[in-house]
Amino acid sequence: MNFQKNFKITSQLLLTFSLLISLFASGIAKAESVPQQISTWTQLNNIRITDNQNHNYIGGLNGDYILINNLDDSLADYDTYASPVANDGAGWLPIPDFSGHLNGNGYLISKPNKETYYFGPATKNALIKFQKAKNIKPASGVFGQMTRKAANNK
Secondary structure (H helix, E strand, O other): OHHHHHHHHHHHHHHHHHHHHHHHHHOOOOHHHOOEEEOOHHHHHHHHOEOOOOOEOOOHHHOEEEEOOOEOOOOOOHHHHOOOOHHHHOOOOOOOOOOOEEEOOOOOEOOOOOOOOOOHHHHHHHHHHHHHHOOOOOOOOOOOHHHHHHHHOO
16 A cells, blocks of 8 residues: 555656656746755755856755755754864755745755755845845845845745
């Protein structure tokens, strides 16, 4: 019974994935119209990957993403990308020049009981740039109500 249920779910996912690939390839769907779901450290890391012609995969640095679960040390790929020993001891490597949208959807990217709300100067500078482009004053790098409204009204 479980095999049939798993087979049915897998088949449905493959069909959905094939349909999405067809829609994107044909130009009917656009990357910004459907947020890419992030459920693993690998998927989060892949935001930074580009091909030889500098085109971003899965939406890339300007894409729209949504978390569908917490990213923490309980995930199998945590040691590879985010643990203190990952990346030759550097831990998680920040994604430079990210200018897309990541909806936390109520989930956290963290190590349990070590959550942080620190985003650093690169994020602040990107936010100031966005605020200036949207004529939000003051362009302070703080994500307040006016910035949230502008972000939601792309």
